[in-house]
Amino acid sequence: MTLVAGVDSSTQSCKVVIRDAETGELIRQGRAPHPAGTEVHPSHWWSALLLAVEEAGGLDGVAAISVGGQQHGMVCLDDSGNVVRDALLWNDTRSAQAATDLTAELGGPQAWAEGVGSVPVASFTVTKLRWLAEHEPDNARRTAAVCLPHDWLTWRLLGALGSGTPFSVAGWSDAPLPPLDRLVTDRGDASGTGYWSPASGSYRTDLLKAAFGAVPLLPRVLGPAESVTAGTVLIGPGTGDNMAAALGVGARSGDVVVSLGTSGTVFAVAESPSADPTGAVAGFADATGRFLPLVCTLNAARVMDAAARIAGVTLDELGSLALQAPPGADGLTLVPYLEGERTPNRPTATGSVHGLTLATSTPAHLARAAIEGMLCGLADALDALALRPERVLLIGGAARSEAVRRIAPTVFGVPITVPPPAEYVADGAAYQAATLVATPSWQSGDTATYEGAAIPSIRDRYARATTHILD
Numbered sequence: 001m002t003l004v005a006g007v008d009s010s011t012q013s014c015k016v017v018i019r020d021a022e023t024g025e026l027i028r029q030g031r032a033p034h035p036a037g038t039e040v041h042p043s044h045w046w047s048a049l050l051l052a053v054e055e056a057g058g059l060d061g062v063a064a065i066s067v068g069g070q071q072h073g074m075v076c077l078d079d080s081g082n083v084v085r086d087a088l089l090w091n092d093t094r095s096a097q098a099a100t101d102l103t104a105e106l107g108g109p110q111a112w113a114e115g116v117g118s119v120p121v122a123s124f125t126v127t128k129l130r131w132l133a134e135h136e137p138d139n140a141r142r143t144a145a146v147c148l149p150h151d152w153l154t155w156r157l158l159g160a161l162g163s164g165t166p167f168s169v170a171g172w173s174d175a176p177l178p179p180l181d182r183l184v185t186d187r188g189d190a191s192g193t194g195y196w197s198p199a200s201g202s203y204r205t206d207l208l209k210a211a212f213g214a215v216p217l218l219p220r221v222l223g224p225a226e227s228v229t230a231g232t233v234l235i236g237p238g239t240g241d242n243m244a245a246a247l248g249v250g251a252r253s254g255d256v257v258v259s260l261g262t263s264g265t266v267f268a269v270a271e272s273p274s275a276d277p278t279g280a281v282a283g284f285a286d287a288t289g290r291f292l293p294l295v296c297t298l299n300a301a302r303v304m305d306a307a308a309r310i311a312g313v314t315l316d317e318l319g320s321l322a323l324q325a326p327p328g329a330d331g332l333t334l335v336p337y338l339e340g341e342r343t344p345n346r347p348t349a350t351g352s353v354h355g356l357t358l359a360t361s362t363p364a365h366l367a368r369a370a371i372e373g374m375l376c377g378l379a380d381a382l383d384a385l386a387l388r389p390e391r392v393l394l395i396g397g398a399a400r401s402e403a404v405r406r407i408a409p410t411v412f413g414v415p416i417t418v419p420p421p422a423e424y425v426a427d428g429a430a431y432q433a434a435t436l437v438a439t440p441s442w443q444s445g446d447t448a449t450y451e452g453a454a455i456p457s458i459r460d461r462y463a464r465a466t467t468h469i470l471d
């Protein structure tokens, strides 16, 4: 049996799956948490990856490995390969002004959409680099190379696997750092930087220079079937976590995927690049050579975490409470801008609750309003994609909630297809690795369908509530 490993280094945790390359059978898996916060030293991701691999029983017998990772994070390295400062993550909004400035400097949103497929908001790496140049010029000067979270982990794996030291957490913690010119990335994750064009398939170093004042070394962009070799193991190009999820869930033409992780994302596989000048849809590339138009919100699964904390209940209890309240929660409406928001672009917005009465002041109403509010943001995202999907697939941590699955059709106004709970980002990375060493024939599990009549008043009230937001 040939084994492959897939890694999901996402916002809240690192997950590792080890699967049979031919059949996709899950052989073993592990996970480890990441620290909280929107700036994180990348060494925490490496430590979590090692712990997750240890829990998954090590890498013995693994012929190929790929890493899927949270998109956009700015990882700056000095000329020795050391990390210059904590990475700024996709949900760090301090570069919002830089995004506004960069948009104006290039001549407006249309020029960015045409140039790199997306209009930059604070999430995009290019805006973080402008922020660094303006606020930490010494760190900017020390930056010899810039890469993304999955690029950095791929590079650390290259050093560790290439050293020949057998896997152990202690043995790999301080694995040698390869030369900077061995950094690699893929087109999916590169498309979230703001200085790589999905349409032309090349870096826009002119945009990087204009934003940062210099062009540090950038990772080489590998094609979907390319790899690098470390010892006896092939390392795939990896990709961004959403691109890996698309691979893992087997998204096909006509599918729209709604992912409820730390971020809420709505995306589809497309044959041609997109360029939305409103900035709502990011025109990403995918991990197969195609494209992945995507809308992202900053507030998804953690809205439920927050509501459960307020109500003093577990997530399961929150779901049960939500199903006890009537649809629309008798008018209680929660706008979940708990981390600011990205779509719509409201980086300094805060959350709010509307429609409080004596009758709606119950934990059940709060639970329902939290889930409906989270889903309304994603329903707006689905509208922004402007597609007529054949299937809407629901994945990510919060898709495990029965209440979310049952409420989703009433908010989205379409039936929802729920694949079996799985780590689809790690699975997608593992699938990519499998294509390097086998001809994978992986079966997808049985899906469940959730139906329910649309209740337009939920979205109407939500739309009205979003016009009354405090920054």
Ligand SMILES: Nc1ncnc2c1ncn2[C@@H]1O[C@H](COP(=O)(O)OP(=O)(O)O)[C@@H](O)[C@H]1O
Residues within 6 Å of the ligand: 010, 011, 012, 013, 260, 261, 262, 263, 301, 302, 304, 305, 315, 316, 396, 397, 398, 399, 400, 401
């Ligand atoms: N049964 C559940 N009901 C609601 N939320 C859940 C459930 N299980 C996990 N979650 C939430 O899912 C989130 C993690 O999802 P995940 O997709 O792994 O996120 P990420 O990839 O961004 O780290 C956490 O906020 C967690 O509380």
Ligand SMILES: O=C(CO)[C@@H](O)[C@H](O)COP(=O)(O)O
Residues within 6 Å of the ligand: 010, 011, 012, 069, 070, 071, 072, 090, 123, 192, 240, 241, 242, 261, 262, 263, 264, 265, 282, 294, 296
């Ligand atoms: O910024 C985006 C997409 O553009 C986010 O989707 C990040 O990629 C983080 O993903 P999760 O940790 O929520 O999976």
